[in-house]
Amino acid sequence: MKSVCEDSGGDPCNGCVSCASGWTKILGRCFYLSTTSLNHADAVSDCQARGGKLFEPRNEDINAAVAALAPSGYYWLGITDIVTEGVWLYESDGQPITYSNWFKAEPNNHGGDEGCVHVQPASTNWNDIECYNVYAHVCEGLIYDNP
């Protein structure tokens, strides 16, 4: 069974992405909400093993839509400032983030070691937090509709 959405053919791909069982199609891409809680590094590995990557919200629409998929708990995002404190990068390509939705007074690097980002329950807001904490995570597929 495929673990990520797949292009059923055609180029360009118009509305042809279908999502595997357990994945939900949101705004043309497939997303998977984990049923287990893992630390950040293990969440990255889990998404890779599923053929995707940890969710990297790149605009308000997708940030909000995926938050609705996970209404009741924290989940990891694929964004860190581990390389340089205060410089938040997408994990998949190492580029600076171009969109953020920090909770008020965040990111605060509380305690000096908050290098990862999670979304707060019943919220679309982000908080920086120590990477060793364990939360659910959202993986995103690597293929888009209408690329």
Ligand SMILES: [Ca+2]
């Ligand atoms: Ca930090």
Ligand SMILES: [Ca+2]
């Ligand atoms: Ca924080």
